[in-house]
Each structure stands twice: as structure tokens, then as C-alpha cells.
Amino acid sequence: MTEPDTTGTPRRRPILSLPWPALAGIGAATAAAHIGNNFTTFLIGRLIDRYGFTPVQMGVWSMTETLSYAVAMFVAAPRAAALSPRILMGVAGLLVVSAQFLSATTGLFMALLPGRIVTGLGYGLANVALNLAAGRTGHPARALSAGIALQTALYTFVNLTLPLIGVRFGVTGMFAALAALSACLCAAAPCLPGGRAPTAPDATRIRYPRRISPAGWRMLVAMALFTFGSLAIWPFMERTAHAIGLSAFYYGCCQSIATLGCAVGNIVLATRTGHDRGSGPVLLSLVICAVSCAALTTVSSGIAFALALVIFNVSWFFAYPLMLGTAFAVEPDGRLAVLCSGVWLLMMSLGSLTTGVMAWAMGGYGAVGPAGMVICLAAAFTLRPLVRKLASTPPAI
Template sequence: MSGQKFRIAGAAALVIGHCAGMLDLVALPVWVGALVERFGFSPQQAGALATLFLLGAVGASIVAAPRFNGLNQKLLATLGFAIASGTFLVASTQSTFPVLAVLHLVAGLATGAALSMVHGTMGHATNPHRLFAAAGMALGLFAIILLAAIPQLLISQGGPVLFQVFGGIMAIAAVASALLFRNPVNVLQLEKTPFSRATWFTILGISVMTFNQAMVFSFVEVIGKSRGFEPGHVLAVLIALGFVNFLFPAPLAAFLQTRVSAPLITQIGPAIQAILAIIVTSATAFPIWAPAAAVFVAIQIFTHTFVFGLLAKLDPTGRAVAATPAMLMLGAALGPIVGGALGENLGFSALGVAAIVVAGASIGFFTKAKTA
């Protein structure tokens, strides 16, 4: 694929859009926590609001991705982030569940549409793998800053500040898109060409892997405390996880891009994820549990960087990578529900068993993609 060489400003707009659009994956713990503690919602209601945002993003991505090259990507990204910003700012003035439910759904739809334009445009870059890795590094730093700042702001300013921060982040992405975003040039006329079998199997493989990650990771803190580990130690592991995610997976994926086979990484990634899931859900000794928990998410980030580059090659139109929000957020929406049901009825060790089964499916899809 020839690809497009983006100037620094254009690449910066894509990276900023990636960070804003992936806000849910970064802020979900404090998001749900604030809805419970500051707004007085039950855990189920708080989870439902977050899920509505995620499902909105998935729906918008599913609709927008196949039509990617027929759209004005810059305009849709700018409008999407601007609408999400306005919606979150309105949410900061509300406190009732029905109104916040509608606002979460609208914000999700707008964010998903904008993020699909960002990821689809990344797919047209000269080196999509490296650009996605750079965006991953930025997201890791963004997560550290955000998770450090939001709890302090909630203490000093109260619940509405959560949505004010989200609105501000989306506003920055809207301005960056309006000023710096560059539409892909020389778009290939393959809009009506169906995806290859390899493309579909790769999409299924990463979607299943993302579901596995969400199913287990959503309960890392709960599992740690249920094992009798000190709450302070569990929190330290989560902080370490943030730094691990920032420092290692994306830079390592960028370094290894030309040194290892992407299809091979897609087969190894889910297997390592399953091994770590067993340790996280079963280990009773903190020195064994802590390292596995700290690197668990990094395996997903590392593998997905290779998958993004692989999909950009398999589908030069950018439609497959434009569906990245759907691949990520569908797993993020469904994983916690399934994980909660398994943990509540069969115990958290059942998550480890389920992770093996799901990882097997993911490896199977990636293997079929390799041979398709």
C-alpha cells in the first residue's frame, strides 16, 4: 500500500482524536465510580450509562466504517467531537437517570463516528502500524494524567466536574480536527469491494481478544481485594499498570514491526493473554498475582498495534481500520457483563477457564486469517 505521508500537524490531529475517542477505555473506572459515589446511582445504573455510551460508539462505527471513503472525514470528525463535547457539558448540569441515559447514548454515537474517521484516516498513512503505536503511547500518558487528576477534581469540585472534563477533552479534539485534520488523498476506488476472508477473520480475532481482556480486567481490583491483598497494594498495581501501558507495549510494537511477523504475533498474543488471565484469577500469592495483573492490558495493546497494521494492509480502503471503535468497544461493553455473571455464580477462577476458551477462539480466527 502506497499510503499517505501526514505532516506532523495532521498526525497530531489523529493522535489527539485517538486519545479523546478512546476516553472510555481510559476513564471507565473513575467514570462508573463517580456515577455511583457522586450521583447516587446504583452500580447497575452506573454500568448501564457507561454501556449506553459504548453501544452508541459501536453503532456509529458499524454504520460509518463501511462508508468511510464516501464521507468528508475531517468534517465528520470535527462535528462528532464537537457534538460529544456539547453533550457532556449538558450532562454536567443534569442528575436524573433518564436524561443522562439519552445524553450518554448521543455522546457515544458522536464519539464513535468521529473516532471511525480518525482510525480510517490512520489506515491511509504510509506506516499505519507506527502511527497507531504513537497514538497508543500518547493514550498511555493521557491515561496517567487523567486518572491522577479526575479523582482530585471530584473531591474538590463534585460530580459534575467529571462531565466538564470530558466535554473539555472532546472540545480540544474538535478544534484540533477543524484546524489540523487532513482527509486522505488518492482514495482507492474499492469502496464496493467486499472484505477478504483474511480481513474478516482478523476482525473477529481482535474483537474476541478485546472481549477477553474486558471480561477479566474489569474485575482485577475486585479479585485482588477478594484474595485478601492490601487495598493499597492493589492500587499500586493499578498505578504500575498505567505506567507499563505507557512505557512498553506501543514502543515495543513499533520497534518490532519489521523484525517479527504480524500474523505470528496475532497467534501468540491471545495465548499469553490466557496464561496471564489464569494467574490473575487464580493466584493467591501477591508476588505472583501483581506482575501478571500489571502487564495484562499491555498484551492487548501490543497485539492490537500489529493487528491495526495488518488490517491496513489487508484492506487498503481504510474501511476495516475505521471499524476499530466497534471492535474495541463491543468487547468493552459485553466483557464486564459476562465476567460479572461468571464471577458471581461460579467464582472468579471461572473467568480464567472462560479466558482459555475465548483465547482459543481468538487464536483460531487469527490462524484462519493467516491461511485464508
């Protein structure tokens, strides 16, 4: 597709209406922000095998990181319009890389916890940078979907190689590899916008944040239900596969297939967002995610687990950007979207601890998936009136 430049000569429009540097920056920020969410599960499995940590200890360990992640999001949210995505991404890289390398040097549980606090802060700052950069494109959900497509393409490779690194170099090598990955991604910080948003108030004039609207609260409750229900099992996903006799490498292969599916799905979503304006896509994604969540902890064969994992990943990564797009439609300045991401991390923190306790008390993870299904369905029920109302006066999300 072409459009005339200032001289009247036709030129090609950038893919997805985003310049290539901006697309690369958003993709790198997406991948940098979600390393912990996607690969902590491999670290947990290896730490349990190497040092004999219990599921409750690993639940606390994972919760520490995601709580720290959430704190960074909540602190940044009231100041979102005045922050520079470029600077946030650079600071995030320094925090995560240093903490991961330090974590590689110890096997003591209490010594590992401070590292999770620092990595959580770094991932949180990277996620703030991502949301703010996406919000400044004019099509946040489209930009987020494009970023997720790039992230999942990269993660397909990482899901295959990280278990092999664990076999060859142990958990120390896995920490070091994730540190190197963060360093490479955060080096793309110059591709993100610098300075505050064009409509940001002067820092000296910022007052106490305005109240959240009823629509905003409904959005936050829906996000809380969705993320608690769907992600409670996530840090223990590799352990769930292990429980039915699947190896870490087999799980990595399954996850690679799932991330490839996410890449394809989010390319489609990025090109269609703004055209499919009804409430159907986000609600359908939530329902499918709910059903697949239940299947993840109740199936007993490798093929069924792989299928459930693919459906879970693809539906989750459809629902999440569409929900953030809804948040931008409610509050275009990005505050609500950042709060939604903070709620996501808070709920994942509580969920990981809950799952660890359930696994310890029940001797397995079987009940976690069905419980998550019920909570995800409650999220769809909560969100339905809001997305239907927005669909009647469609925003550009």
C-alpha cells in the same frame, strides 16, 4: 537519519516517517477516541458509591455507550474512503463535550443513559477519524502504535488526577474534567487529513458495499473473541481492585504505571513494525493478554494486581494495533479496520453487560477473568492461520 530535499541539501526525516503535525493529530485522535474505554471505569465506581447503582445498572450504562460507539463505526465503515477525518474529529468533539457536561448535572439513571448514547457516537466518530488518518499514512500499524504511545503518556497523568478530582469535586467534577479533556484533544482536528481518500470514488457513484472476504470474516471473528474475552472486565476494573481492598487512587497509580509501560511498548512497536514480519508478535501478545486477564480477577494482593494490570495493558496495546495492521493488509482501503473497531465496541458492550450480570449473580468478579482467558486463547487460535499466510507474503503493516 537524513534524506536530501529538492535542492539536494540533506534534511532530517520525521520521526517514525510521519510529519510532526500528522503525529500530533493521530495522537490526539487516539486519546479522544478512547476516553470512554479508559475512564468510564472511574465514573462507574464513583456513580455506584454516590447514587447506589447496582452492577447490572452500570453494565447497562456502559453497554449503552459502547453499543452507540459500535453503531457509529458500523455506519461509517461502508463510506470510509469518502469521509474526512478532520470533519469527523470536529463533530466528535462537539458531541462528547456537550454530553459530558449535561451528564454532570443529573444523578438519575434514566437521565444518564441518553448522555452515553451521545458520547458513544462521538467516540465512534473519533475512532473512525483515527483509523482513516492512520490508513492514509502508508504504515497504519506504525501510525496507530505511535498514536497509542502519545495517548498512554497523556493517560498516565489523567489516571493520577481523575481520582483526586473525584475525591474533591465528586462525579460531577469527573464528568466536567473529561469534557474539558475531549475539548482540548478535538481541537487538534486541523492536524488530521481533510477530504476523502485519494482513491475514494465520487460520492454519487458509491454502490452497495462489496462482500467481506473469508480472510476478512476470520479477522472479524478473531477481533470479536479477543475484545469480548479481554474487555468484559474492563468497565469494572476499578471495582475489581476495590473488591480486594484497593482504593481508587491506588488503582489510578497502578493504571498510570501500566499506561507508562504501554507508551514504552508502543514506541518500540512503532519503530519495529514492518521489520518483524512473522506471526509471532501478535499471537504472543494475545496469549500473554489472556493469562494476565485471568490473573486480574483471581489475585488477592495489591502488588500482584498491579503486575497483572501492567502486563494486561502492555500486551493488549501490542495486540490491538498489530491486529488492525493485519486488517489493513487484508483490505488496504480501511473498511475492514473500521469494522474491526466496531466489532471491538460491540463485544465490549456485550461483555460489560455479561460481567454485570455475573457479578450480581455470583457476588463478585472472580470468574470473569478465567473465562476471558479461554476466549482470548480462542482468538489467537482463530487468527493464527491468517497471520501465518500474510507473513509468507509480507505486507507493509
